[in-house]
Amino acid sequence: MSRTDTVTYDSPDTRNLLDHTRQGVIGKPLDRPEGPLKVSGSATYSAEWKFDDCAEGVLVLATIAQGTVQRLHKQRVLDMPGVLAVLADEAMTRRSTQGTAGEAPVQGVHTVDYFAQPIALVVAETFEQARDAALALEVDYVESKSPIALDPESPDAEVEDPDNSETVEGGDLEKAMHDAAFAIDVEYRTPGHASAAMEPHATIAQWHGDRLELHGSYQMLAYNVKEIADCLSIDPEKVRIIAPYVGGGFGSKLGITHEAVAAAIAARQLKRPVRVVMSRQQVFETVMRRSETRQRVRLASDASGKLIGLGHEALVSNLPDEEFAEPVTQATEFLYGGENRLLKVEVARISRMTAGSVRAPGEAVGMQVLEAAMDELAEAVDIDPVELRKRNLPAKVPVEGTAYSSRMLVEALDQGAEAFGWDQRRPRPCQTREGDWWIGMGMASAARVNMLVPAEARVTLKADGAALVETDQTDIGTGSYAILGQIAGEMLGLPIDRVNVVLGDTSLPAGAGSGGSFGAISTGSAVMRACEAIRTTLSEALGCDTDALDLKDGTATSGDLSQSLSDLLGGNDIVETGKIEPGKTAEDFSQASYGAFFAEVAVHAFTGETRVRRMTGAFGFGRVLNAKTARSQCLGGMVWGIGSALTEELAFDLRDGHLVNHDLAEYHVPVHADVPAIEVILLEERDAAASPLQAKGVGELGICGAAGAITNAIYNACGARLRNFPMTLDKVIPHLPDPFAEVA
Amino acid sequence: MKSFTLDHATDTDSALSALRGGATTIAGGTNLVDLMKLQVETPDRLVSIRRTGLDTIVEDQDGLRVGALVTNADCAADQRVRTSWPLLAKAILAGASPQLRNRATTGGNLCQRTRCGYFYDTSQACNKREPGSGCAARDGFNRIHAVLGTSEACIATYPGDMAVAMLALDAVVLTQGPNGAREIPIAEFHRMPGEDPSRDNTLKPGELITAVRLPAPTGGVQIYRKVRDRASYAFALVSVAADVSMEGGRIARCSLAFGSLGTVPWRDRAVEELLVGETPSPALYTKAADLLLKDARGFGHNDFKIPLAARALAATLHEATQG
Known part of the structure; x- marks a missing residue:
């Protein structure tokens, strides 16, 4: 049975446990275990999964900035070779989802909020057919009569105080500037940036009855499941995301993007898998800036x-x-x-x-x-x-x-x-x-x-003395596979080749996801917590205090006591789930x-x-x-x-x-x-x-x-x-x- | 991508026959295929000339003949080119990436189309893509656009590097067409936009580039200076191809061509005449630049190209004459 061992981080953990363990793998410049797969082209990225009967979808983008879609001239496109559907479902997303939203972004593609916003999806038997049809789709628009500004510095731009940022004020800055020996008062500008991740946003969606399965390129799967479920008005429990390899995100894949929801809707309607891959231009035009x-x-x-x-x-x-x-x-x-x-x-x-x-x-x-x-x-x-x-x-x-x-x-x-x-x-x-x-x-x-953000991970110390680390944490090219394995190896006294790390699947415990530089420390803390629980069980089996337990190279030692892990486990696995919650240390x-x-x-x-x-x-x-x-x-x-x-x-x-x-x-x-x-x-x-x-x-x-x-x-x-x-x-x-x- | 047929010509005659039937030539496809994906170009019929054997480099007493299918990589690596026409090798290597240069060809590169963002974006007006639709670049974001040779209809540049070097080297484009062989001095190959920017060059319907001939080497100092936003894999903001010979401290001979400055690879013989016989000096460079740029006109974002061209010219002449 797996237990969940939760720590809420209310006070600093000054034991510095990882300085007292002896395996010596933590901190080492170890190669990423999945590296050879990636450089040999054998790591399967989201669009590369093969499914029989997979249809191909291409997004259609608006050619106005603000207004409404009055009419899509679907019929001509539906008559084109291989075309299966033209979708403009109101559940499709109009905007990108903010990181950790955990809910749908603004939906409804009849309204156009910005130039090149997705307004429809064309699905065909082949990608080339779908792209041709998407370009051929004629659209009638009604442009907004009261458009908002296109430039933040335009006098027409409405300026507000944001919800997510509080003004900090102290003393009297004007006076300080006046009294200063030296005063600098300068104005700088920075332009908008794109994430420009190497892998374009891509999703393959398929339904198994009322269950939705997505192979996609996302950074924070536990949130992404909720976001897609909210978009489709289904139970998050019915959504599974599989994303073992993600080709960079840099924020643009924190929340779900347009292709995921569109693919899911198309797959439901056509009753077959649908793949939607954004073109490089579409990525630039529609995802987070x-x-x-x-x-x-x-x-x-x-x-x-x-x-x-x-x-x-x-x-x-x-x-x-x-x-x-x-x-x-x-x-x-x-x-x-x-x-x-x-x-x-x-x-x-x-x-x-x-x-x-x-x-x-x-x-x-x-x-x-x-x-x-x-x-x-x-x-x-x-x-x-x-x-x-x-x-x-x-x-x-x-x-x-x-x-x-x-x-x-x-x-x-x-x-x-x-x-x-x-x-x-x-x-x-x-x-x-x-x-x-x-x-x-x-x-x-x-x-x-x-x-530090909430995260869970499950660690299994198998009867043969090897370890398995499981969480839906993603590895977006950052090294999650490597470091989570190192934490478990260090904590359980195992060489790194005795630790297997499985990531990127929402059927596993919810990791932190990759974002805000918090993935490694949060999910890593969850792994550490699970390993601590395993150490407690091992020390009981060995007959020593947990503090006196020494694990190295698959052997548990304490004073004169010494036993190999496989002997100590007596044919049983130990399964523990660790969970970290942020606490008072944050404030x-x-x-x-x-x-x-x-x-x-x-x-x-x-x-x-x-x-x-x-x-x-x-x-x-x-x-x-x-x-x-x-x-x-x-x-x-x-x-x-x-x-x-x-x-x-x-x-x-x-x-x-x-x-x-x-x-x-x-x-x-x-x-x-x-x-x-x-x-x-x-x-x-x-x-x-x-x-x-x-x-x-x-x-x-x-x-x-x-x-x-x-x-x-x-x-x-x-x-x-x-x-x-x-x-x-x-x-x-x-x-x-x-x-x-x-x-x- | 629209459906199209693809035939493989096995020699020049079969290629010409396909062209007579309305086919569009494809060689390396590094530009055309991109444009087809975006439906900026929508040919019904393609004829690949990759099996026509036009891929040899031959040297004779008149100079060098580079086959239309010689890849950019092979041309730049050719020992004869590197030794006697280093300007060409330098210009080619300043462009694209190794992968693209392995695929792109001599003839295809001459026909490379502009990088104007409005040309590439079918949601925008562009007289080059769709004659009569207007030019969205004139009053748009035109940082990479031309300041010389523009018209009301078009301000797009020819973006490449190779042709700029060829222009300074007085290359001749050799073609075969319905009316037989033609020799087109490269200065007459690219077309100013005028009222019809849709045609980039003076190739006639059914005409095929077979080779480019470089005249005998000049023995001058050859420099290709490409000024761009990043160190590699970016189109030029301005480039200068120079072939300069000195005698007794004076400029004895010089040819200068400029890329990404005009709507076509740009050469101004009057500038060269002004320089010949003179002793190099900053003041002379300024005079040359003033003459080169006397009709230059910016459209806002690209105004900087005018002082930049003057500076790039000064740097190049300084480098070419101080050695």
Whole structure:
């Protein structure tokens, strides 16, 4: 019988159990067990499952931004070869589902909220037939007579205070700015971003009687089941999702997207499996975007650079009635001092695809701007940018007064600076020229809030002494398979090849899902809890205290007692389900992962092209569960930082609201040639308040401020102080010195 | 994708026969297939010329003859090209990705269509895709568009790199058609949009590119400078192909071609005449750029291409003449 052993995390677990176990697999840079499948093309992704008689669906997207669909000219399309159905069911989704919603998003595809919103699904025998028919479908629209704005900064845009973000106010910022020895008051802009995950959103839906089975590409299955069930008005118990491999998500697959619901409806009507795969363009046009932002940062400091005031106000956007507003000031609340403060987010209601979580919502764009503004203050005060950060680390969170659980920012700044060679930086711009290139260095702090969320996992210690870990936790390329196996192996004293991890199936206990950097620590804590229960049973069998139990390489030892696990188990399995619930530690402590970025860039003296030459990142995020997958997360985040600094921008045509650069040819993510040697330093840290593992989230930390370091390096290289991301060459050129002038 | 038939020509004659019957030529398909998926192009009948044997590179006393089916990868890797016409190899390698260059061909690349987002998006007006429907790019998001050679009807660029190098090298496009063989100087191959942007080039109906001929090498310094938003796998914002010879500290000979600046690969002989005989200097580069760009006109987002082209030209001339 399986028991569920629940821990509500009300007080820090300071036993640091994983420092006393002896298997020695936790933290090791082990390969991902599923890696060979992925690189050999034999991991089955959502659209690749083979089912007999599977029909193919292609979404039809609106060619207006706002209005209603008056008529779909279905008959001509139904007469086309192979076409089975044209669906415009009111249960189909109009918007993307926000992460952890657990309920349907806005449904009903007769109304059009934004350009390229899905309005119908065409299903045919083959994909080519369906696509041809989808393009052929004629649609009559009635355009809205009172359209809302297409641009958040348009005077017509309605601006509201969002539901998900509270204004932080303390002291008198205006007065602090007035009294300050140095005052910086600057406005930055960041554009919208796409997740641009490698695997497009895809679902194969099939019904077994009244039970729905989905093979799909989603990040948070326990929520996704509820979302799809709510859309279809069925019992969540009747929905099963299978998603063992997910080809990246970055937030865009947190909630269910349009293809899943459309496939389920089509499969129900046609009584056969239906596959719907979004095209790359459709992914760009219809799934979650990161909001563009306009950010005003005010920094008031005394003569030494110590902050006495801090303002961070942002304008973001979303569709009307969406609760989500990019939480731009999330890290600003706790990162630096300055008791006189105003942190505020406003949301403009506009017609663009749903805005939601894209990797590190809030900090990704908030930190890059705050850290660019801090560079401006460092210049004004004339002190080293690293020193400026160190002078402004408060003892407690300003205004709130909360204590920090653990904060390795100083260590990250120092070790990062040392490894990078920050002391070689020349403080004034335009001091270093190599051939046609200006060379510069910049730095930024990293910070990202830590979240522990509810999660369950089942661990079976089998009679033969091997372990099985089961949860619906997804692995979106991040390393869930590896680290959950390492936690179980460490806790149960098993070599890693004796632990099998099964993920991504909602018939298993509900993990945290992959999002908010919380998957590893939350689901990992559940695995740990289940293993603790197994350890208790084993210690009873061996006849010792649980604390005195020593497990290694399949043998249980305590003092003179020693027995192999298979002997100890006596032919029986032990099955335990562990569950973690967030508790008081979430309120009692300010929990965040920290780090520091250092970047060296080259800016072409003639053309203004910026190339990042090298980067160093030092990060403290509690216990490292797997040094290889953690490093990869940091690397990936920093690559996103390069994109955010230099190339990535959703470009909308403000006449009709359509997205112009809706593919990977024109939405420029960094390619290999843009990514230089990146050094990642993982700091030793234990944060008992964050999770029983003493680990914090790392999945998003690497992006949170990275673009700021690059921006600051551009200024140091060539004197171009740019406040409008991305820093494309057209923005750099007007600030460049005469390329033929001698270097000062 | 609309249904279509696909025939394989086994020689030039069978290809021409299929073209007479209304077929559209397909070679590597790296551009055409994308356009067919989006139904920007909807041919009923395709003739593949991949089995016609037009895939050899031959050198003689007049220069080099590159078969229409020579892949971009093979052309750029050819030792004769690398040694004597390095500009061509450099331009090809600045474009696309290894996978695409393995598939894309010399003739096909010349016929590559624009990357204008409005051309690719069938929900938008585009005179190139649908004559008479208008040009949504003019007042739209036109960051990648042309500042030279534009018309009321179209401001789209020819996006490629290879043809820009060929233009600087005075290449000749060799064709076969219903009326026999033709030699088209590459400067006359791409068509300015004028009132009819739907035709990108001066190929006649039923005409097939068989090869490109490069004249004997000049021995000049050859540079391809491609300015773009990221380090690889991006179309040029502006590119400069230069072939420059110096004598006694003066520019003795130069040819310059520009990519992604005009609606076609752009060459301005007056600029070259201005430079020849002169001693290189920043002031000279500025004069050359002023002449090159005297009729340039931006449409908002692409205004920056005008100063960028001047800067790219200066950098290229500086590099070509200071060695």
